[in-house]
Amino acid sequence: MMPRVCRLICLAPMLIGLAGCGEASTSQAVTGTVSYQGSPLTNGALAFYPAEGRPIQAAIQSDGAYEADLPPGEYRVTVIVGVDLPPGWKDGDPLPPPSVKLPPAYTSRVRTPLVANVSAAQAEPVDFTL
Template identity: 30%
Template sequence: MLLIGLVGGCSSGGSLETATVTGKVSYQGKPLPYGSISFRPEAGSPAYAKLREDGTYSLSTFGNGDGAVIGKHQVLIIATETDAGIAPANDSGIEMPVTKSVIPRKYTSFSTSQLTAEVISGKNNEFSFNLVD
């Protein structure tokens, strides 16, 4: 009987509640067709998504498309020459070149992006971000 109680306690999950999060990222008024977006909550695991060709995204934290942890988040967006398919050729005799950001670098860090979102349980959590120089 004790074993059943222990197993039951472990199966309750313990993971934080998530809610579906979707949206769109634009740069200079046009959809950003490549790159990624991350939401970092005040507590818990961050959420991540690849941007689609039309700039849209659907976040995942613990599983495919489960959204982001409920609460306030800092947001970062990364889009590099590699993501865009325009990375410089690599000479096999040298180290891999560092890929350059194709959006302003301030958006590539949680500490400098100034992008935020609040994910609310039971709400339509749709966040669009228009990046500017």
């Protein structure tokens, strides 16, 4: 009887390991750039809205580049413009206006013309030229 118990105890970690911790990620790394009137957008974020579920945000870097992990599918995309905080700015101080003012269509989930189609084997960048 003892050998059976020992065998079961020894096999338990292997069985748990084989079961895994959930499904493998189906997200795809998506990269690209965002530009407005021929210049890179240097501060802000993109919001990717799937047909169902919550949006996924990706920060826009100072060179206009972004990177996001997105499950395959079609997304409506909006742009969130950031602000450059002046030296000495503290919580409670008024925010300065954004350095770039985009047309309202790019900031509205309902009216945005921006769409991203992500495939399971996405290799091409998804650039947004506003």
